[in-house]
Amino acid sequence: MKKEKIKKTGKNGKMEKIRKLSMALAIVLAVGSLIVCKKEGAAGSSQSQSQGSGQSGGALVGIAMPETHVQRWQKDGANLKIFAERQGYQAQVAYGDADQNQQNRQIQTFLTNGAKALIVANVNDGVGAAIADAARDKVPVIAYDRLIMNSGDYDYYITFDNFKVGQFQAQGIEDGLGLKTATPDNPKTITLFAGSPTDNNAKFFFDGAMSVLKPYIDSGVLKVAGPYPPSSADNDNFQRIATENWQAPIAKTRMENLLNGDAKDAVLDAILAPNDTLARAIIEACLTDAKYNPSSGGKLPVVTGQDAEFASVLSIKNGQQYMTVFKDTNKLAEAAVLLADQIIKGQTPNIPGATLAAGPLASIGDTGRKTVQAYLLEPVIIRQNNVNVPVDAGFYGEAEAAQLR
Numbered sequence: 340m341k342k343e344k345i346k347k348t349g350k351n352g353k354m355e356k357i358r359k360l361s362m363a364l365a366i367v368l369a370v371g372s373l374i375v376c377k378k379e380g381a382a383g384s385s386q387s388q389s390q391g392s393g394q395s396g397g398a399l400v401g402i403a404m405p406e407t408h409v410q411r412w413q414k415d416g417a418n419l420k421i422f423a424e425r426q427g428y429q430a431q432v433a434y435g436d437a438d439q440n441q442q443n444r445q446i447q448t449f450l451t452n453g454a455k456a457l458i459v460a461n462v463n464d465g466v467g468a469a470i471a472d473a474a475r476d477k478v479p480v481i482a483y484d485r486l487i488m489n490s491g492d493y494d495y496y497i498t499f500d501n502f503k504v505g506q507f508q509a510q511g512i513e514d515g516l517g518l519k520t521a522t523p524d525n526p527k528t529i530t531l532f533a534g535s536p537t538d539n540n541a542k543f544f545f546d547g548a549m550s551v552l553k554p555y556i557d558s559g560v561l562k563v564a565g566p567y568p569p570s571s572a573d574n575d576n577f578q579r580i581a582t583e584n585w586q587a588p589i590a591k592t593r594m595e596n597l598l599n600g601d602a603k604d605a606v607l608d609a610i611l612a613p614n615d616t617l618a619r620a621i622i623e624a625c626l627t628d629a630k631y632n633p634s635s636g637g638k639l640p641v642v643t644g645q646d647a648e649f650a651s652v653l654s655i656k657n658g659q660q661y662m663t664v665f666k667d668t669n670k671l672a673e674a675a676v677l678l679a680d681q682i683i684k685g686q687t688p689n690i691p692g693a694t695l696a697a698g699p700l701a702s703i704g705d706t707g708r709k710t711v712q713a714y715l716l717e718p719v720i721i722r723q724n725n726v727n728v729p730v731d732a733g734f735y736g737e738a739e740a741a742q743l744r
């Protein structure tokens with residue numbers, strides 16, 4: 340009976356399924372573009388809904404961002420869309436909610452919709468299957484900000500010099516603690532955090548930081564409270580300090596545990612925090628401890644960060660978080676779209692403001708399967724004395740900028 344019904348409605352059922360799927364897709368896309376329109380991109384919100392025209396013939400560019408719980412990706416997604424449309428493309432943006440299966444489905448949808456290029460900031464290596472599908476369809480993929488590891492199915496990567504990001508964080512600690520003149524009889528104490536173990540960038544940030552800090556640890560000027568991986572290659576200890584999917588609550592809980600455990604009897608002078616979202620969670624945890632709370636006579640450790648998120652730059656201005664690293668993601672988005680445009684048009688990429696990694700740096704594009712072309716932009720270190728840099732670069736909206744001036 341059941342079989343019969345299926346048989347009878349076979350073709351119609353299929354059509355119905357397709358109709359339902361395309362309705363679902365339309366809803367997803369509508370919601371996606373609503374998100375994009377709501378979250379104002381620094382490239383200028385007035386153009387965020389404009390359709391592509393110009394010489395690009397309105398071809399579709401699919402933009403897959405990993406998550407929204409770290410603020411920057413909302414801005415990245417919005418900016419990429421705006422720049423792509425300015426360049427004459429249609430653009431669709433999707434956010435993966437830190438779920439690689441979800442992002443893979445979004446990438447499949449872009450391919451089904453006939454995308455001519457994909458710009459992908461992945462969640463983890465599980466994206467490989469979707470990238471292989473793009474290669475099968477001859478759709479070029481640009482790994483955006485995060486290198487897609489263990490894939491040989493794409494050729495381009497655009498990012499910041501992530502090793503330098505880590506070096507800047509460590510330089511903040513070096514300056515903040517006066518390490519250059521410190522001696523082992525009066526050592527300073529630090530505790531270490533890293534980003535998501537599934538994000539290749541997290542290793543670069545950490546290794547960049549360790550390239551500066553390790554000599555101080557080796558000479559006894561700097562002591563580490565809690566696990567100490569000398570580099571990300573010490574996988575066991577790296578996992579212990581890593582923060583799955585860059586989730587702030589995980590970092591906060593780990594900090595609370597450190598305060599009651601490994602760092603209980605110490606006074607922490609510094610905390611290596613890999614980005615602003617985690618830095619603020621770590622500071623929140625520290626403030627619950629009188630030792631570190633200025634309102635009870637305590638002193639916050641030097642806490643590092645990255646991304647120049649408004650809340651963190653305000654915190655730096657107000658003397659809480661010590662530093663951040665400004666990566667002008669407006670420029671990254673613009674450069675990524677230019678790269679996509681040149682690839683689609685069969686031109687040899689030439690990206691002003693980005694350097695093609697060469698020599699020993701070329702390994703930045705090593706996915707483990709092949710070395711893709713890696714284009715690098717320069718990060719900038721931000722401390723209390725230069726919070727104006729991201730402000731002057733137009734990185735914030737007017738109301739936020741006013742609070743930072």
Ligand code: BGC
Binds near residue numbers: 538585614615645
């Ligand atoms: C990015 C950082 C970001 C982090 C968490 C990294 O891959 O480079 O800018 O803070 O992911 O989303």
